[in-house]
Amino acid sequence: MSNTFDPIYITAFVEATKNVFQTMVRQELKFGKPTPGKLPRLSSEVSGIIGMTGDVEGTIVLSLPGSSAENIVEAFVGTRLDSSSEDFADAIGELVNMISGGAKAKFEGKHVRIGCPSVVIGEGHTVQQLSGSISISIPCESPCGSFSVDVSMKKVKEAQASQPAAA
Amino acid sequence: MLRVMVIDDSKTMRNIEKSILNQLGYTEIEEACNGQDALTKVAAFNPDLLLLDWNMPNMDGLTFVKTYREQGNKTPIIMVTTENEKTRIVEAIKAGVQNYVVKPFTPDVLGERIADTMAKAEAA
Secondary structure, eight states: OOSSOOHHHHHHHHHHHHHHIIIIIOOOOEEOOOEEEOOSOEEEEEEEEEEEEESEEEEEEEEEOHHHHHHHHHHHHSSOOOTTSHHHHHHHHHHHHHHHHHHHTTSTTOOEEEOOOEEEEEEEEEEOOOTTOEEEEEEEEETTEEEEEEEEEEEHHHHHHTSOOOO | OOEEEEEOSOHHHHHHHHHHHHHTTOOEEEEESSHHHHHHHHHHHOOSEEEEOSSOSSSOHHHHHHHHHHTTOOOOEEEEESOOOHHHHHHHHHHTOOEEEESSOOHHHHHHHHHHHHHHHHHO
C-alpha cells in the first residue's frame, strides 16, 4: 500500500460523518483539510474506536475534546449525560459505529467488516495505529465544538501479495 | 395497538427508536439487547413487529432471524442497521426480514418503513 490515502476513502469518511451528523445530531459540519501520512499517535479526551477487518484492516477513531463530546452527545440523545456514565460511552460508540458503517459501504469491491465499538475516556490517552498502516486525520467543526475522525488502515490483500511466498 | 420489540445492543439506539415509536403512537414496546435476549423475551411479549439491529454480541441479528423463523414465527421484522451493502441486504431478506432501514435514519424513514411493513403483513 502506498504511504498516501486513496481519496476515495477520505471522501467515504467525510460523507459518512456528514450524513450521521445531519441525520442523527441535526447539525451541519465544516471539514478542515485532512492530514494524511503516518501519525505517531492520536490523542484526545474521548475516543470512540472501532476496528475494521477483511480486505482492509485498521481502526476508525472518533476523537473528541471533552466539551465537544458532551455537547454532541446531548444533541444526539436529547439530554445532557455525565461523561462517566455508560450511556455517554454508548452514545459515542453508536456515533462511530454509524460513521464506520456508512464509510465502509463506499469501499467498492472490498469485503470489510467492522467490529463492536469501544470507548476510551480520559485526558492524555493515546490510540496507537496498527503497525504497517497509514493514517489520516479529518478535522471537523460542528456547532457543538471541534473533533476529528482519525483513520488508520492497510489493505490486507495487497500486503499479503507483496510478501514472499513460504518455502 | 401495535406491540413492538426493539432489539439493539446500543441503549442509545433503543431509546431513539422508542422515542420515534412513541411519536408514532406506539407505546407497547419491549427491549432486548441482543438476539439471545430477544429469544428469551419474545414469547412472553408476543410482538406484532420487531426492529432488529444486525451487529450485536452474543447473538447477531441475522442469526436471530434464522432461529426465529426456524421456530415457525411469522412476525414481521425490520432490520435497522449500519450494514448497507446490497449483498448484506439480500442476505437479510433471504433469511426472513421484511424490510430494511439503514442507520443513520430520520424518524420519517422509520415511520414509513413500519407503515409499509404492517400494510403488507395485513394484506398477506
